Amino acid sequence: MIAHELEDVREGMGRDGAESRVLRDRPAGCLLQREIRARQAICDAARAGRAEIQLYDLAPIPLYNQDFEGDMRPPIVKKLLADIADADGLVLCAPEFNHSIPGVLKNAIDWASRPAFQSVLAYKPVAIMATSRGPLGGARCLEHMRTALDSCLSRIALAREVIITACETKITDGRLVDETSLGFACGAVEALLKEIALWQAAEVKPQ
Numbered sequence: 624m625i626a627h628e629l630e631d632v633r634e635g636m637g638r639d640g641a642e643s644r645v646l647r648d649r650p651a652g653c654l655l656q657r658e659i660r661a662r663q664a665i666c667d668a669a670r671a672g673r674a675e676i677q678l679y680d681l682a683p684i685p686l687y688n689q690d691f692e693g694d695m696r697p698p699i700v701k702k703l704l705a706d707i708a709d710a711d712g713l714v715l716c717a718p719e720f721n722h723s724i725p726g727v728l729k730n731a732i733d734w735a736s737r738p739a740f741q742s743v744l745a746y747k748p749v750a751i752m753a754t755s756r757g758p759l760g761g762a763r764c765l766e767h768m769r770t771a772l773d774s775c776l777s778r779i780a781l782a783r784e785v786i787i788t789a790c791e792t793k794i795t796d797g798r799l800v801d802e803t804s805l806g807f808a809c810g811a812v813e814a815l816l817k818e819i820a821l822w823q824a825a826e827v828k829p830q
């Protein structure tokens with residue numbers, strides 16, 4: 624997990640143009656979308672000096688096209704993949720869209736998933752979180768994230784599920800203020816940090 628200026632990260636915690644600017648300007652590592660609801664937990668971990676965070680804007684990533692793989696990838700996709708490769712871990716946090724994950728996130732996963740089983744996502748520690756306004760609170764989004772990441776051989780950090788229901792009642796001024804949800808989100812970040820530490824210490828790793 625990587626990031627630099629925490630002041631900039633904090634600036635990016637709002638829902639307005641400042642957030643978009645920060646996201647656009649940041650290279651990747653921690654893949655976050657505009658509607659993130661758990662960024663506060665991530666930034667809290669970073670403030671504690673145990674992680675550096677970079678926010679990432681997936682909106683400019685073009686649609687996946689298998690005719691443009693390898694060296695043919697668009698430069699922005701090459702940068703996305705390089706940034707994922709550089710990151711120790713990823714946090715994927717997304718709203719549920721039509722009982723699944725947002726297309727922009729799935730599109731990024733598709734680009735990052737090649738070459739199959741040897742991609743930058745293979746064995747990469749990942750924390751997953753989902754939000755929605757509905758009563759099921761992104762449970763289906765979370766499962767679909769897990770399914771897609773399973774196919775990439777990613778290492779999803781073992782934690783209690785972060786599913787933030789009725790998110791419009793738990794966000795104030797762009798910050799997650801619901802203590803219970805925050806606890807779950809912090810738990811997932813903790814689990815990710817542990818997974819990264821375990822992975823870095825492992826003597827035997829898959830090729």
Ligand SMILES: Cc1cc2nc3c(=O)[nH]c(=O)nc-3n(C[C@H](O)[C@H](O)[C@H](O)COP(=O)(O)O)c2cc1C
Nearest residue numbers: 658718719720721722754755756757760761790791
């Ligand atoms: C295209 C679209 C599809 C959505 N589909 C679902 C859904 O299937 N289930 C659900 O609970 N919420 C759904 N939502 C609500 C989003 O999850 C919600 O907008 C998101 O969590 C962001 O919260 P906000 O509207 O307060 O910004 C959908 C929203 C959009 C824009």
